[in-house]
Amino acid sequence: xxxxxxxxxxLILQEGANSTLRCNFSDSVNNLQWFHQNPWGQLINLFYIxxxxxxxxxxxxxxxxxxxxxLLYISSSQTTDSGVYFCAVLMDSNYQLIWGAGTKxxxxx
Amino acid sequence: DSGVTQTPKHLITATGQRVTLRCSPRSGDLSVxxxxxxxxxxxxxxxxxxxxxxxxxxxxxxxxxxQQFPDLHSELNxxxxxxxxxxxxxxxxxxxxGSSGEQFFGPGTRLTVL
Numbered sequence: 001x002x003x004x005x006x007x008x009x010x011l012i013l014q015e016g017a018n019s020t021l022r023c024n025f026s027d028s029v030n031n032l033q034w035f036h037q038n039p040w041g042q043l044i045n046l047f048y049i050x051x052x053x054x055x056x057x058x059x060x061x062x063x064x065x066x067x068x069x070x071l072l073y074i075s076s077s078q079t080t081d082s083g084v085y086f087c088a089v090l091m092d093s094n095y096q097l098i099w100g101a102g103t104k105x106x107x108x109x
Numbered sequence: 110d111s112g113v114t115q116t117p118k119h120l121i122t123a124t125g126q127r128v129t130l131r132c133s134p135r136s137g138d139l140s141v142x143x144x145x146x147x148x149x150x151x152x153x154x155x156x157x158x159x160x161x162x163x164x165x166x167x168x169x170x171x172x173x174x175x176q177q178f179p180d181l182h183s184e185l186n187x188x189x190x191x192x193x194x195x196x197x198x199x200x201x202x203x204x205x206x207g208s209s210g211e212q213f214f215g216p217g218t219r220l221t222v223l
Contacts, residue, residue: 033211041197041217045111048211086152095165096142096154097201097212 002027006087006100013077014108021072021103023087031090032063033097034072038083046072046085077107112136113215115200121221127188130218134181134202140164141183142203142212143175147196158183159205190222 003026013019023032034046047054047061049070054061058078063070074081084104088097112135122128134141143155145168154167158177169175172190177183187194197217203210 031210035214041219043199043214043217045211045213088152095140095157096167097144097152098154099152101151 002029002089002091002098004087004089004098004100006085006103008103009101010104010106012106012108015077015079017077017107018073018075019077019105021074021085021087021105023070023072023100025068025070025087025089027068027091028065029089029091031097032070033088034061034070035086035088036081036083037086037102043086074105077105079107079109081105082107111213111215113200113202113213115198115215115218117218118216119219119221121223122190123223124190124192126190126222127186128190128220130185130187130198130200130220132183132185132200132202132215134183134200135213138202138204138213139181140203140205140210141177141181142201143169143183143185144199144201144214145196146199146217147193152199155185187220192222195220195222 005024036044049063051065060073084102086102087100114133139160142157146152155169157165175185200215201212
């Protein structure tokens with residue numbers, strides 16, 4: 001089945017820093033989503049981005065479907081950005097999201 | 110707030126018991142998905158319903174079952190509970206049931222089996 005790999009697994013930054021999180025996937029996908037799981041366990045939709053580039057405030061994402069990767073950019077990090085960031089993909093042949101292992105981000109004040 | 114609601118937020122029960130988790134999708138969404146997040150297995154897809162019909166099945170144990178009702182809310186039933194069933198259970202919904210729609214997640218139900 002499709003493999004989804006996220007890097008780095010852990011990231012510790014000072015408030016105000018910028019970061020880039022990467023998601024590689026091993027097959028063509030119809031759907032790619034980025035989520036933030038906050039310390040309380042809630043999964044928050046960040047981007048639905050099967051291809052192209054999107055921006056939402058300090059966050060932006062780019063998916064290059066032909067090269068099978070997606071990047072999530074976080075600029076001017078705040079402590080509230082801490083948590084785990086997941087990439088999840090969905091193939092044409094089924095309807096389930098396949099999840100990466102996540103990147104755990106800690107933003108220090 | 111995604112618009113997907115789940116109840117209860119927390120559930121503590123004993124091994125061997127049976128529990129029911131409830132999910133209401135976003136208004137207008139026909140598809141409901143259930144996912145399990147455990148410490149050792151990460152996030153895994155359990156099952157999907159579309160407009161009342163089972164559409165896809167993932168790694169769902171035989172002790173677990175689900176259904177989607179005519180008002181589109183869904184219930185996940187977990188029986189003969191084991192310690193390893195302790196996890197966060199998420200419900201998600203999407204407008205359609207295909208492979209290109211964005212899925213929106215509820216706040217989850219945290220199940221603890223003692």
